Amino acid sequence: EQSQARPTVIWLHFQECTGCTESLLRATHPTVESLILDLISLDYSETLLAAAGHQAEQALADSxxxxxxxxxLVVEGSVPMRDGGIYCKVARKTPQEMLHEIAPQxxxxxxxxxxxxxxxxxxAAPNPTEAVGIPVAFEREGITKSDGSPLPVITLPGCPASPYNLLSTVLxxxxLKRLPELDAKGRPLFAYGRLIHENCERRPHFDAGRFAEEFGDEGHRKGWCLYKLGCKGPETYANCPAIEFGDVGANTWPVGIGHPCFGCAEQGVGFHKALHDQA
Ligand code: SF4
Ligand code: SF4
Structure with missing residues (x-):
């Protein structure tokens, strides 16, 4: 009865830095306490669970x-496909074993x-563990719902992902008891439907040809467009300019504080592209 009122969430950590969880911990509307105590039932999370070891694994099996x-099922982190996934084990299980066991349910x-x-x-090249994301891992492992139908996967890219995109998806x-509308990459359109460049407060400067040329120059100090400093806003779909980041005041997102967007939310763009391009 309780799980009807508060949807159950099981949260797995694979290869990652826990930055996405850390970011969620700092959300304030709602706070993570209100999320996990009032809105959802977080039955398993290696970071947030009070239990540890066998007790934690039992909580997972019971849930x-x-x-x-x-x-x-929320998954944070990539799956190492090399050598059957032995580079990332929790309770002696590889991500592949955990996904086969849990995801179809x-x-x-x-x-x-x-x-x-x-x-x-x-x-990043040379990708020593052959790390892939969840959609590719499901495809390669043939993971579906237990009745054989496709398992919906919602991707919320970002490094870290905006906690509000997770909270909005869960809420x-x-x-509405259904999933939000997604784009071809599995991203919710409400959050990833527009280019950053379309919604950036510096866009009038771009349109008028006013660019910062160097960090600290007059244009940079005046808040002009960061395109010439490498901004990836024109290639990156995300709602950062609209919802900002970090809850520490107005204009708190990378471009707002004077750093170009580096495309963390877009595959093949910015720093991810640079990492992949390394020989
Ligand atoms: Fe950490 Fe970035 Fe991976 Fe999130 S996406 S877990 S912040 S490395
Ligand atoms: Fe576009 Fe970046 Fe300039 Fe904003 S700062 S207008 S996102 S190029």
């Missing part, structure tokens, strides 16, 4: 048994962050 077909899967969406930093599901 799956209780909520078969009804829980949301989930109602939907949320791949949070760029790692879980497409491999992220760990998939959307909670309120």
């Amino acid at each position: 799956i048994a209780r909520n078969r077909g009804n829980f949301i 989930a109602a939907a899967v949320v791949a949070i962050g760029s790692c879980a969406s497409w491999g992220g930093v760990q998939s 959307y599901y909670l309120t």
Whole structure:
């Protein structure tokens, strides 16, 4: 009865830095306390669970048994495909083993962050563990729902992902009992439907040809467009200019504080592209 009122969330960590969880911990509307105590039932999270070891694993097994077909599985981190996944084990299980066991029982899967969406930093050349994101891991491992139907995977790229995109996705599901509309890469359109460049407060400067040419120059100090400093806003789909980042005041997102967007939310763009291009 409780799981009907508060959807159950099981949260797995694979190859990653835990930055996405850290970012969620700092959300303030709602706070993570209100999220996990009032809105969802977070039954398993290696970072946030009070239990540890066998108790934690038991909580996971009990939750799956209780909520078969009804829980949301959140995955943070990439899956190492090399050598059957032995580079990332939790409770002696590889990510592949955990996904085969848990994912087919989930109602939907949320791949949070760029790692879980497409491999992220760990998939940088020469990608020693053959890190991939959850959609590719499911495809290669042939993971579906337990009845054989496709398992919906929502990707929320970003490094870290904006916690509000996770909260909005979960609250959307909670309120409307269905998943939000997604684009071809599995990203919710409400969050990734527009280019950063379309919604950036510095866009009038771009349109008028006013650019910062160097960090600290007059244009930079006046808040002009950062395109010539490498801004990837014109290639990156994300809602950072609209919802900002970090909850520490107005204009708190990279461009707002004078740093070009480096395309963390877009596969093949910016620093991820640079990492992949390394020989
Ligand atoms: Fe960390 Fe970035 Fe991966 Fe999130 S996407 S877990 S912040 S490396
Ligand atoms: Fe576009 Fe970046 Fe300039 Fe903003 S700072 S207008 S996103 S190029």
